[in-house]
Amino acid sequence: MSEDQKKQLEQQLWNIANTLRGKMNADEFRDYILGFIFYKYLAEKMEIYANGILKTDGIKYKSINENTKNGAEYIEAIREEALETLGYFLKPNELFSEVAKRGNSDVEGQSNFIIEDLQKILINIQLSTMGTESEDDFDNLFEDMDLNSTKLGKTPEARNEIIAKVLLHLDKIDFKLEDTELDVLGDAYEYLIGQFASGAGKKAGEFYTPQEVSMVLAKIVTTGKSKLKSVYDPTCGSGSLLLRVAKEVKEVSNYYGQEMNRTTYNLARMNMILHGVHYRKFDIKQEDTLEHPQHNGLQFEAIVANPPFSANWSANPLFTSDDRFSQYGKLAPASKADFAFVQHMIHHLADNGTMALVLPHGALFRGGAEQHIRKYLIEDRNYLDAVIGLPEKIFFGTDIPTCIMVFKKCRENPNDVVFIDASQHYGKGTQNYIRQEDIDKIIATYQNRITESKYSFVASIDQIKENDYNLNIPRYVDTFEEEEPIDLENVSSKLINLEKEINATKSNITNFCKELNISTPF
Template identity: 80%
Template sequence: MSEDQKKQLEQQLWNIANTLRGKMNADEFRDYILGFIFYKYLAEKMEIFANEILKQDNIKFRKLTGSDETTLEIIEAVKEEALEKLGYFLKPEELFSEVAKRGNSDVDGVSNFILEDIQKILNNIQLSTMGTDSEEDFDHLFEDMDLNSTKLGKTPEARNEIIAKVLAHLDNIDFKLEHTELDVLGDAYEYLIGQFASGAGKKAGEFYTPQEVSIVLAKIVATGKEKLKSVYDPTCGSGSLLLRVAKEVKEVSNFYGQEMNRTTYNLARMNMILHGVHYRKFDIKQENTLEHPQHLDKQFEAIVANPPFSAQWSANPLFTTDDRFSQYGKLAPASKADFAFVQHMIHHLAENGTMAIVLPHGVLFRGGAEQHIRKYLIENRNYLDAVIGLPANIFYGTSIPTCILVFKKCKEHPEDILFIDASQHFDKVKTQNTMREEHINKIISTYRNRTEEEKYSKRATLQEVANNDYNLNIPRYIDTFETEESIDINAIAKEIKALDTNIEAIDKTIADFCKQLKISTPF
């Protein structure tokens, strides 16, 4: 698929999404359109899988609509295979295209009512997984799609009409799922998530990391690796950051994540499945990561995160005996959980692993407990590998400048910490700043080669950091001061004197004209 075709598909999906918009805000109609796209994906994947099984018998899955014993036996056999391989099952009459056709045909001029059918089918998808290994991955997956919401229409008929229209539009789009080497739908899904994030204001931070930041984080943790045994995101949002890491290596064996927001947790699971990640290869939990961690017994080769900036947490004194925090002697402040996330992630980092986390600039220089934790990480553990300053106004919903902290338990360069100031390397697009590919490549190249460049990067020794009392503020290490061009005062004085002479001559000429015209002079 060409780049133009890809953009055309993205625009088609966005146009369909906007037919649902009505009076809903971005994060509300997001749940419906992404849910319907996911349903279409599951149905098409089911049909392709079933047709492959039935190929030798020259049977098409969607034609198995009878209730005779032979047909039911075939369907049951397909179901058993589907639950094992796909993790879910749909009956032939539950396929997306079949429902779309029913919803857009009429009897005596009256449209078929399909809302109850859709709600039942979505429930059946979940019920089909009960008692199987995939049950947790499909549990309440469609709970945010309330087809009886008056936001879709005041009457059931109005809601039925708009939903049928959306299904018809989606049914006309070929997701090209037969071409397994292409991730056309996955890319389009990511595009939609980004579009919704840009329209959701402050809420966007709950489920989306700007693509360029995701790429930087992913490339950092994938440095030197072709395969990753595991990748983990403790605040995984929509799962986009986990999936981005997978694009930077040949293979990721397992994905792990945790997300507190229920709706976003559902979106993350959909995103995983829709990108072709087998249900046995991802383990995403819904809970507060700091207060109720779900993967405490595991360590991960790659860890990435974009946690909520300076969030509140309990900082309960009981956590001083928690293995994640006990060795530091102090907890992160209750009003700023930034370093609590750092400590949590370091606890989960494998000895050969790399972690990269996006945080507000305040973590670099704030005092108190945060300074104490910084000192411990650098002086006692020497885990901090790099500090990267990003442009301001690059995240949706906040304009504050941010940075990336990179940690390793086994640093290849234990004698220093690399500082990169990429804060001035960006493009302004409307009201948002963005990094182009060249900006991203410069950061990654500098990080991987640990090159020093005037006003951009510097390898600071541990002693230098200690001398700065473990203040990591980037200008302390990279001099970005631009000297102003020197001014020749004597030359300026001569220019002013010449101007005065010219003004006197012009005034005299004007006075002469005024005298000839017999009018008063303006001065």
């Protein structure tokens, strides 16, 4: 698929999404359109899989009549296979294209009211997984799609009309699922999530990390690796950051994530499945990561995160005996959970792993407990590998300056830490963005540990100690620009000439006043 075709598809989907908009805000109509796209994906995967099984019999899945004995036997056999391989099951009359057709039928005597059927089908997808390995991955996936919500229309007929219209438009789009080399739908889905994030303002940070930032994090944690046993994001949002890591390597064996927001958690699971990640290969949990961690005892080869900046957390004294925090002697402040996330991630980092996370700049230099934790990580553990300053206004809903901190338990360069000031290297827009050349420069500087005037500096551990574990980037990367020398003689000459001009103007005004026989202002 060419770049133009890709953009055309993205625009088509965005236009369809906007038919649902009405009076809903961005995060509300997002749940509907992404849910419908996901349903279409599941249905088409089901049909392709079933047709593959039926190929030797020379029949198509849609042609099976489940009301006949023979048809019922076919469907039961396919159901068992589908649950094992796909993790879910849909009957022929539950396929997306069939529902879209019924909803837009104008055949006399045939009802085109599909809301009740569609709601049952979405529930049936979940019910089909009950008692199977994939049950947790499909549990309540469609709970945010209330087809009877008055936001879709005041009357059932109005709601049915808009839903049928959306299904019809989506049904016409070919997601090319049979071409396993392409991820057309996955890319389009990511595009839509990004579009919704740009319209969601401050809320966007709850579920989306800008792709350029995701790319930097992903490239860092995959440096020197072509395969990963595991990747983990403790605040995974829509799962986009986990999927971005996968694009940097040939294979990721397992994906792990945790997300507190229920709606976003549903979106993350959909995103995984829709990108072709098998249900056995991902484990996304819904809970507060700091208060109720769900992956206890596990360690991961790559960890990435964009946690909520300076969030509140309980900082409960009981956590001083929690293995994640006990060795530090102090907990992160209750009003700033930034280093609590760092400690949590360090605990889950494998010895051969790399972790990279986005934090507000304040985490680099604030005192108290945070300084104590920084000192422990650098002096006692020597885990800090890099600090990267990012441009302003690149995150949705916040203008605060941010940075990336990189940690490793077994560092190839144990005697130094690379500091990079990438804050002045970006493209300008309503929301600033990191350009491809800026990403390449950050990664090359990190990987090669280059000192470059006004951009980067490789600091020794001793230098960091001398700065009392203050990691503020200007302490290491000198970005001071000397002002051009001022020619004082020239300035003096200009002032003298200016004084002469003023005196001449005063003299002219005085003469005019005399001619007019009025008082002079001087």
